[in-house]
Amino acid sequence: MSQINPTPESPDGSRRFTLEMIGFSDAEKNMLASTFRLTGRRHFCYITPTADEPRADIYLINADNAVALAAMREHAPNVHSPAVLVGREPVSVGWPFVQKPIHWMRLFEHLDEVMTNALLERSKREKETDTNWDGQTYRRTIDKIEQSAPAPALTSPVLNESVLVVDDSATVRAFMRIKLAPFHFDVDFAENGEQAIEMAQAKTYTCIFLDIMMPGIDGYEVCKRIKNNSDTKKTAVVMLTSKNSMFDKFRGNWAGCDAYLGKPVPEDDLLATIARFLPSARS
Known part of the structure; x- marks a missing residue:
């Protein structure tokens, strides 16, 4: 993919563009719209639009x-x-193509x-309009003024929301920091369950990513304590696990994970x- 050209940044906020989705089911549109909230x-x-x-x-x-x-x-x-365009098989229509299943960062970059x-x-x-352009020489039918896209609006920057990553692996913590940083999340880290519970009670988090196997109390118990506390029960908890059996998922659901x-x-x-648990998605 070619490198993105630099674009002027506004000190007042980000540029907002209306994106129309064509040919997707309602379920697909909801999924896409949910993830586009991250943008x-x-x-x-x-x-x-x-x-x-x-x-x-x-x-x-x-x-x-x-x-x-x-x-x-x-x-x-x-x-x-x-x-x-997005799809299973590429089509030659002159516009960028992203193959399914969608790689979100690649789609955002395109x-x-x-x-x-x-x-x-x-x-x-x-x-050209302000100088000597006559309005016809370079105009195609599809570029008529009444069809032209409006100037993109500027939106106020979204305030940082806090995310807690609970994992004793430095590699996992570094991965999560790198992947969440482009979306301006305030990312905190805990290396064990006791520390995670203390941090969750001291600060409001949009989402807690929680490893299951850790020194001290495990992720199931941490999740249960967070969900049983009236101050933290509404915080989304996402289990990070290599344990994918039905029994493990049952234990996570019983503990209250989202x-x-x-x-x-x-x-x-x-x-x-994480797009599912943004305040805009939950509202």
Whole structure:
């Protein structure tokens, strides 16, 4: 993939783009929208358009759906309002393609790349309009003014939310720090269950990622104590485990955990999981 061109950063917030999803089921749209909430924590944020917006900034197309590919031609994405496709098998339509199952960071990077180029093209068009551009020479039918994407809005930066990672492995702690840092989470760490309980009572966390096998009390007991405490019971607890038997999951569910992630932790599963527990998703 080509390197993303630099784009000016606003001191007032991130750039917000409307993203229209074409050819996806309602379940797929909900899953995508949930994970796209994470982009609200980045410089480029992608949200679903409202009914009063005449044209989306960018289109996400289900390449496995022939009807969606036909609809894409009707929407006529262009350099000012581009498209990204996702699917099982690549299609040659001139837009970036992300293969399923979706690698979230790769998808975010493709979206950022085409929107960076779109912003540059929009800037060129504005300069040409302000000088000697006659409005016809470089205009295609799909680039008519009434169809042009609106200028991206600026949103206030999302305040950092705190995440606690409880694991006695320095490798796991480093991995979690690296993967969560781009989304501006305030990440704290604990190496054992006793320390985790103390930290959870002293600070509000959006999510606690909890290893099962640790020195001292195990993750099941830590989870049970967190969920039985009125001050911490609403905190999402995600078990990090290499134990995937039905009995182990039953023990986790009995302790009150909200989700499981297997070790080694897949990056895409990590992002999709934490997106489920953001306040915007829970509300």
